[in-house]
Amino acid sequence: MTTPAAELPVVVIGAGPVGLAAAAHLVERGLDPLVLEAGHAAGSAVREWAHVRLFSTWGEVVDPAAEKLLAPTGWVRPDEATYPTGEEWAELYLQPLADALGDKVRYGTTVTGVARAGRDRVVDSGRDEQPFTVHVRTADGREERIGARAVIDASGTWTTPGPLGGDGLPAIGEHSAADRISYRVPDLRDPAVRARYAGRRTAVVGSGASAFTALAALAELAGQEPGTHAVWILRRGIGAGTFGGGEADQLPARGALGLAAKAAVEAGHATAVTGFRTAAVERDGDLLVLVADDGRTEPADEVIVLTGFRPDLSFLSEVRLGLDERLQAPLALAPLIDPNVHSCGTVYPHGVNELSHPEQDVYLVGMKSYGRAPTFLAMTGYEQTRSIAAALAGDREAAERVELVLPETGVCGGSGLFDQEDTAQASDGCCGAPATLQIGVGAPASSGGC
Numbered sequence: 001m002t003t004p005a006a007e008l009p010v011v012v013i014g015a016g017p018v019g020l021a022a023a024a025h026l027v028e029r030g031l032d033p034l035v036l037e038a039g040h041a042a043g044s045a046v047r048e049w050a051h052v053r054l055f056s057t058w059g060e061v062v063d064p065a066a067e068k069l070l071a072p073t074g075w076v077r078p079d080e081a082t083y084p085t086g087e088e089w090a091e092l093y094l095q096p097l098a099d100a101l102g103d104k105v106r107y108g109t110t111v112t113g114v115a116r117a118g119r120d121r122v123v124d125s126g127r128d129e130q131p132f133t134v135h136v137r138t139a140d141g142r143e144e145r146i147g148a149r150a151v152i153d154a155s156g157t158w159t160t161p162g163p164l165g166g167d168g169l170p171a172i173g174e175h176s177a178a179d180r181i182s183y184r185v186p187d188l189r190d191p192a193v194r195a196r197y198a199g200r201r202t203a204v205v206g207s208g209a210s211a212f213t214a215l216a217a218l219a220e221l222a223g224q225e226p227g228t229h230a231v232w233i234l235r236r237g238i239g240a241g242t243f244g245g246g247e248a249d250q251l252p253a254r255g256a257l258g259l260a261a262k263a264a265v266e267a268g269h270a271t272a273v274t275g276f277r278t279a280a281v282e283r284d285g286d287l288l289v290l291v292a293d294d295g296r297t298e299p300a301d302e303v304i305v306l307t308g309f310r311p312d313l314s315f316l317s318e319v320r321l322g323l324d325e326r327l328q329a330p331l332a333l334a335p336l337i338d339p340n341v342h343s344c345g346t347v348y349p350h351g352v353n354e355l356s357h358p359e360q361d362v363y364l365v366g367m368k369s370y371g372r373a374p375t376f377l378a379m380t381g382y383e384q385t386r387s388i389a390a391a392l393a394g395d396r397e398a399a400e401r402v403e404l405v406l407p408e409t410g411v412c413g414g415s416g417l418f419d420q421e422d423t424a425q426a427s428d429g430c431c432g433a434p435a436t437l438q439i440g441v442g443a444p445a446s447s448g449g450c
Helices: 017-028 064-073 086-104 191-197 209-222 252-266 366-370 378-392
Strands: 010-013 033-036 109-116 132-138 143-148 150-153 201-205 229-233 270-273 278-284 287-292 297-300 302-305 362-364
Touching: 010 017, 010 143, 017 033, 017 064, 017 086, 017 366, 017 378, 033 086, 033 109, 033 143, 064 086, 064 378, 132 150, 150 378, 191 209, 201 209, 201 287, 201 297, 209 229, 209 252, 209 270, 229 297, 252 270, 287 302, 362 366, 366 378
Parallel strands: 010 033, 010 150, 150 362, 201 229, 201 302, 229 270
Antiparallel strands: 109 132, 132 143, 278 287, 287 297
């Protein structure tokens, strides 16, 4: 006998910051969440950029419903004015939150598909009355089917970084040069990673905060290891907004990130090459040579590609999503987050209305809801999940109420500072990951993005 949809859990995909916040809000509303996490710990993607210090403080990366859920366990939020690293965020907040949720979180469970029970995406008849069936693969390779009354996808974009090619596709030779190309900001504390870049010429491709972070980190390395130099490959020119909000940014560490990258260029540790859209990667002895579509070339020992992240929509092919053709974000949300117009602080807080799809009760949240836009902040994701949980509980008034004020100015797409005191004064070394997880990288996102 089929279980009625109302008796099934709300399946949340991903145990990162936004997925766990969604679970906390559902619990607060008296609903039953089931969080499915492919990794073996909470915040698996965040842990991949553990060395990175966020540009948001503890006061901005703890969800209010999550804090209430944690309170009975004796959990105390760290100093809200300090900036956590990815490792601290995962260990001091995400894992305790997942532990508080107990068996509502399943690890080692990869979602491979979502559909309406007994209906492919073509069938209209009785569609909205059917529960969802979530197809999963466990760590030991078993396949399972899980029923759900609704699905909240908070799986982020960390696993799908953008390619080197200037046209949005891999450059010719990019795959064959994979041994010399990285798509993450390097952790230069690791001796093996440090040796990879020390005394060498590294091309950094990208114009967001993760690129700023890599440039600043390589500049610091250049001060210690002679011969270290970065070539900053920009697809566009350098203008007034290239380095973000600077001292005007209401997130001080975010502004300092751009200033640190600017300092790297001014100090001669990095050379900016503008209007360079990579078409091919060639080998010349021990060097890689980037070839632009206009024929210009730039040699490098190593290449770091930080061109953003993309949502993996493959396992959602049997549900009906309404996505913008450019950003791959929900149609009503896309105009609000278009990076051609908006930074983090100019994105209007949004919720269930902007995140709904033709398929009722399916939601993309967190970094994944932003598609290819890099303007996401963790606090935005927390507001998304608050609104969605209210809607699923039948409280439409609360779902449509805005309960968030965002800091203004600056660009997003990467995190903040590391290897310095946990204060808002951001002047030493930098490194980056997904947005306020950001991401991300992870959140770079993961939950998030670079």
